[in-house]
Structure formats: C-alpha cells, structure tokens
Amino acid sequence: MEPPLLEIRDLQLTLEGFDGVARVLNGVDLTLRRGEIWGLVGETGCGKSVTGLSVARLLPTPPARYPKGSIRFDGTELLGLPEARVRSLRGRRIGMIFQDPTTNLNPSFRIGEQLVDVALAAARSSPELLGPDANGWRARRRAARDRAAAMLARVGLPEPEAHLDAWPHQLSGGMRQRVLIAMALIGRPDLLIADEPTTALDVSVQAQVLQLLLGMVRELRMGVLLITHNLAVVAQICTHLAVMYAGNVVERGEVGAVLDRPGHPYTRALLAAIPVQGVARGALRGLPGAVPSLLAPPSGCRFAPRCPLARPACSRELPAFVRLGPGQEVACLRAGEVEAAA
Amino acid sequence: MLELQAVSKVYASGGGPFRRGRPVVALDRVSLAIARGESFGLVGESGSGKTTLTRLVLRLEEPSSGRILLEGEDMAKLGRAALRRLRSRVQIVFQDPYASLNPRMTVHDIVTEPMLVHRDAVGLDRRGRTGRAVELLSLVGLGAEHLYRYPHEFSGGQRQRIGIARALATGPELLLLDEPTSALDVSVQAQVLNLLCDLQARLGLTYLFISHDLAVIRYTCDRLAVIRAGRIVEEGSCARVLERPESAYARELVRTMPDFGRRATPEPAPGT
Numbered sequence: 001m002e003p004p005l006l007e008i009r010d011l012q013l014t015l016e017g018f019d020g021v022a023r024v025l026n027g028v029d030l031t032l033r034r035g036e037i038w039g040l041v042g043e044t045g046c047g048k049s050v051t052g053l054s055v056a057r058l059l060p061t062p063p064a065r066y067p068k069g070s071i072r073f074d075g076t077e078l079l080g081l082p083e084a085r086v087r088s089l090r091g092r093r094i095g096m097i098f099q100d101p102t103t104n105l106n107p108s109f110r111i112g113e114q115l116v117d118v119a120l121a122a123a124r125s126s127p128e129l130l131g132p133d134a135n136g137w138r139a140r141r142r143a144a145r146d147r148a149a150a151m152l153a154r155v156g157l158p159e160p161e162a163h164l165d166a167w168p169h170q171l172s173g174g175m176r177q178r179v180l181i182a183m184a185l186i187g188r189p190d191l192l193i194a195d196e197p198t199t200a201l202d203v204s205v206q207a208q209v210l211q212l213l214l215g216m217v218r219e220l221r222m223g224v225l226l227i228t229h230n231l232a233v234v235a236q237i238c239t240h241l242a243v244m245y246a247g248n249v250v251e252r253g254e255v256g257a258v259l260d261r262p263g264h265p266y267t268r269a270l271l272a273a274i275p276v277q278g279v280a281r282g283a284l285r286g287l288p289g290a291v292p293s294l295l296a297p298p299s300g301c302r303f304a305p306r307c308p309l310a311r312p313a314c315s316r317e318l319p320a321f322v323r324l325g326p327g328q329e330v331a332c333l334r335a336g337e338v339e340a341a342a
Numbered sequence: 343m344l345e346l347q348a349v350s351k352v353y354a355s356g357g358g359p360f361r362r363g364r365p366v367v368a369l370d371r372v373s374l375a376i377a378r379g380e381s382f383g384l385v386g387e388s389g390s391g392k393t394t395l396t397r398l399v400l401r402l403e404e405p406s407s408g409r410i411l412l413e414g415e416d417m418a419k420l421g422r423a424a425l426r427r428l429r430s431r432v433q434i435v436f437q438d439p440y441a442s443l444n445p446r447m448t449v450h451d452i453v454t455e456p457m458l459v460h461r462d463a464v465g466l467d468r469r470g471r472t473g474r475a476v477e478l479l480s481l482v483g484l485g486a487e488h489l490y491r492y493p494h495e496f497s498g499g500q501r502q503r504i505g506i507a508r509a510l511a512t513g514p515e516l517l518l519l520d521e522p523t524s525a526l527d528v529s530v531q532a533q534v535l536n537l538l539c540d541l542q543a544r545l546g547l548t549y550l551f552i553s554h555d556l557a558v559i560r561y562t563c564d565r566l567a568v569i570r571a572g573r574i575v576e577e578g579s580c581a582r583v584l585e586r587p588e589s590a591y592a593r594e595l596v597r598t599m600p601d602f603g604r605r606a607t608p609e610p611a612p613g614t
C-alpha cells in the first residue's frame with residue numbers, strides 16, 4: 001500500500017481572540033490516500049473549515065497556534081514548513097475550492113488572466129505543466145492560456161475561449177464555481193481541499209458540479225477533502241467520511257459503513273435530523289442543547305454534555321478510537337453499546 | 343384562503359439613458375389556490391420567481407396583470423386601511439436569521455413592533471403587548487428571560503425562532519416561509535421544522551413554504567408547485583409530484599435531489 005497522501009495526527013489548534021484562547025481543534029486525526037474522497041462533516045463551528053485551512057496553511061499565526069500535532073502531506077511535515085516552500089505546494093500540489101463563488105474571483109480581472117496567473121505560478125515549480133515548447137515569456141503565456149481554455153472546457157463551460165475574456169460578474173454562480181474548480185485543478189494537484197463547493201448553488205447545478213468533481217478525481221487520481229454540512233452530498237460522491245464535533249473527529253470510516261451503521265451518538269443524532277423519505281411530519285429529531293463554547297470546552301468527550309448515553313467516565317478523558325467494524329472507527333467509550341441503546 | 347389568478351409580473355430592465363431595456367418576465371400567468379390550514383410548498387431554483395411571488399402576495403409590489411385574492415377579496419382593490427388590516431393577517435419569515443433581525447433592537451422590541459404597527463387590528467396596550475411577547479416566545483420555545491436580550495446573543499436557530507415569534511405577533515392566518523431553514527444546520531433545521539409543524543397544528547395556520555430543498559418540502563407540505571422561469575410547470579400533492587413527476591423539469595429536479603435515503607451508485611468514471 002502506498003503511503004498516505006495526507007496524514008493529520010492529533011492536530012490541536014488554538015485561536016486567540018479578545019475573549020481569550022479558543023481551543024478550536026482538539027486532536028483531529030485523519031488519514032487520506034490517493035483516490036479517496038473524504039467527506040468532513042459536522043455542524044457550524046465544529047472545526048471543519050479550519051482543518052481545511054490548516055492543511056493549506058492559510059491560517060495566520062498568530063492568532064492561530066498549533067500547540068501539538070502534525071500534518072504530513074506526501075511525507076512532508078507542513079506545520080513549520082517555511083512559507084516559500086508552502087507556496088510552491090499551494091495551487092500546484094494542493095488545490096483549494098471555497099464556498100462562495102461570488103467572492104473568490106477578483107472582480108477586476110478577466111477570468112482568463114486569473115487562470116493564466118495560477119497556471120504560470122504552478123509552472124514555476126513544475127515546468128512540464130505547460131508542455132515542452134513553452135520557452136520564453138511569450139510562449140509560456142500562450143501555453144498557459146491554452147491550458148486555461150482546456151481546463152474551462154474540461155469543467156464543462158461552453159465556449160471556453162470566449163469565456164477567458166469574460167469578467168467574473170458576467171458569469172452565473174454555477175459558472176463561476178466551475179471557473180474556481182478549473183483554477184484549483186489547473187496545476188494538476190494531488191490533493192484537493194473543497195470547502196462547501198456546492199452550498200451556494202442550486203440543486204441541479206450542484207449535481208453537475210459534484211459529478212464533474214467526481215470525474216476529475218478519478219481521472220487525476222487525486223485525494224479530496226470535501227468539507228460540507230450536507231450528508232446527502234457526502235452520500236452522493238464520497239468514499240469515506242469523518243464526522244467532527246467541537247474540534248474532534250468523533251467517527252470516521254467508509255461512507256457506507258458510517259451512514260448505515262453510525263457508531264457515535266452524535267453521528268446518530270445528525271442522521272436522525274435529516275428529513276428522509278417516509279419520515280412522518282413532526283417525527284424528525286433535532287439535537288437538544290447547544291454546541292459548547294470553545295473558550296471553555298467540557299473536559300473529556302466534548303459531546304458528553306449533550307449525549308443521551310453519557311456516563312461520568314465520559315467527562316474524564318478524551319475517548320480513543322475504537323474499531324467498530326471493517327473500515328469504521330469511533331471515538332466513544334460506549335461505542336459498542338450505541339446500537340443496543342438506540 | 344389565497345388565490346392567484348393568472349398573475350404576471352414584468353420588470354423593465356437592462357435599459358440605460360440611450361437604450362430601451364428588454365422587459366423581464368418574472369412571473370408568467372401564475373395561478374395557484376391555497377386552502378385554509380394547508381401547507382403549500384413552492385419549489386424552484388434561484389431566479390425562478392419565488393421571491394417575486396412573495397412580494398406580490400405581501401403587496402409590496404403590484405402585479406402587472408392578474409388578480410390576487412385573499413379569502414375572495416381582491417388585494418389590488420383595497421384601500422390603505424383595508425390593506426393594513428390585510429397585512430396583519432399575512433406575515434413572513436425570512437431566510438436569513440442573521441440579516442432579518444435589527445441588531446440594535448431587543449427581542450421585546452422586535453416581537454412587539456408588528457403589534458404596534460397593527461395596533462388597530464391587535465388592540466393591545468403597552469403592558470398587553472409585553473405579555474403577548476412573552477406568550478409568543480414560549481410558543482416558539484424561548485423564555486421570558488430572553489425578552490431584553492439582543493439578536494447577537496442568540497444562535498441561528500434561536501434567531502429564527504424570534505423571527506417566527508415576530509411573524510406570529512399580529513395573529514396572522516397565512517404565513518409565508520421564505521426558505522426559513524436554509525441557513526441552519528440540519529439538527530437545528532429539524533427543530534425549526536418541527537416547531538413550524540407544531541404551530542400549524544395548534545394555531546390552524548396556512549403556510550406558503552418556499553424552498554429549493556425538496557426534502558424539506560416533502561417533510562412539511564401537503565401540496566407543492568414547481569416553478570421555473572416564472573411559470574408553474576407542475577402542481578399536485580407532494581407524494582404524487584415527488585414519486586411520479588410528470589413534467590421533464592420536475593423529473594430532473596427529483597432526480598438531482600441529493601437524497602440521503604437513496605444512496606448514489608457512483609457512475610463509472612470517464613477514462614478509467
């Protein structure tokens with residue numbers, strides 16, 4: 001088996017604010033291999049996005065601090081890597097797509113220029129991206145523009161050549177998101193971090209964008225960290241799933257295993273809140289209580305105060321991962337009993 | 343309760359000082375009838391005319407043609423006083439609980455403001471309004487202790503509860519719900535949806551529930567209409583439309599609906 005593409009071990013992150021130090025990540029643990037699409041799910045404020053930003057090293061330090069843990073990308077430790085080396089990875093080997101396609105394109109540059117810039121930057125560390133004939137400034141630029149047009153065609157934008165000269169405001173939300181996907185993939189990354197890539201889109205466009213992503217991932221054999229709060233999206237395209245709660249991964253494994261036999265009480269609660277077919281009106285179960293404050297998080301398992309199965313022992317220490325079945329692990333002291341109790 | 347008869351709305355747009363704009367047809371001869379006590383879903387993508395429709399029903403804008411009847415009364419023919427009375431019977435809950443509450447008003451002021459505006463219809467004095475505000479808060483699952491707090495002290499779900507309490511303040515019969523849960527997490531969404539269902543049963547409300555999320559509509563509504571580019575392309579009971587959609591567009595919507603219950607079998611990859 002090849003070594004993992006991304007290995008996050010016991011990652012802890014604190015953010016300093018006016019109100020004190022928030023312990024935002026509390027030992028995130030995740031291993032992602034090539035060709036795998038990991039869905040990272042959880043409620044607002046559970047630490048999904050900062051995990052993604054940490055991998056891309058996009059959180060400014062300070063206010064962010066990493067007291068403990070490691071993020072290894074293809075064997076290289078990312079935490080503490082000099083900024084210059086991070087820049088050679090970002091946009092080239094690690095691609096990113098963010099949620100809001102309306103704010104992530106620069107409104108004062110044409111689509112083509114923005115794509116060409118990224119292609120040229122990526123080509124600085126891997127010249128082969130632009131082909132063998134791209135010698136000299138003019139030829140490199142031409143090659144980068146061709147590549148940009150080719151990428152736009154690949155993401156299913158009609159008339160790619162014409163769209164290179166379009167301004168961001170001339171495109172619809174779905175088209176802009178395609179442009180951003182093209183931008184993320186233009187350097188042929190090994191790892192793609194997609195933070196809510198379809199949340200701002202209509203369902204039919206969402207379906208297209210997800211299919212597109214899936215196709216590209218298979219073709220380029222990328223690894224993907226798909227950050228979302230939408231379990232239906234995860235069910236549609238992910239191979240694996242990690243559920244986060246208040247800064248911890250509480251359950252992880254193959255998507256079918258986790259969705260069919262959720263082992264963590266929190267995963268169960270999340271799934272019970274989704275209006276699936278055949279649920280009678282009024283029969284949905286929400287999750288009582290609120291997400292804990294990260295300024296003074298509860299000790300031990302952070303879900304314990306809201307957990308129907310909590311015992312005194314749960315508040316003493318952070319539970320370790322327990323193997324529940326093939327390809328499924330749960331960080332819960334009562335993992336084995338969840339099924340029986342529900 | 344509410345009836346739309348061939349309602350159209352056309353906006354002039356794209357024009358400049360030297361250029362005639364092309365009219366945009368936001369709604370094209372839309373006809374709908376919603377019965378009292380019913381929960382009616384309206385599904386469509388962005389730009390399909392959902393919001394225009396709510397603006398017309400609230401009479402924030404006038405239809406270009408067609409009639410909107412509320413309990414048989416033509417809304418366009420009402421005078422100022424009658425219109426005001428009508429507005430106290432039709433209220434709206436907005437999509438974004440972060441943007442739709444004034445950050446400088448306390449919950450008390452937010453919830454009592456509609457009673458003040460419609461004091462003729464509501465007829466409560468100062469003390470009565472405060473008492474009603476407490477009742478409303480307990481109705482939506484908040485308490486009297488929340489009365490003098492500000493919106494920023496609440497979570498998204500709680501804010502949406504405040505928005506619902508405000509909408510109920512004038513004792514409306516028809517509630518327009520414009521994507522009331524799309525800004526919320528699933529666990530919170532479930533609570534708010536249950537609250538809405540519960541309120542409807544208790545208060546005999548009529549809902550016009552607007553959403554792009556078919557799963558939410560399926561959970562809350564009896565009937566639904568699918569709107570596309572200003573036209574109703576399909577209408578019927580939820581069960582019928584979602585299981586046997588007749589129009590091509592509705593079929594496509596149902597097919598692309600990310601449904602958790604129906605796991606996708608990943609399509610074979612191109613080129614591998």
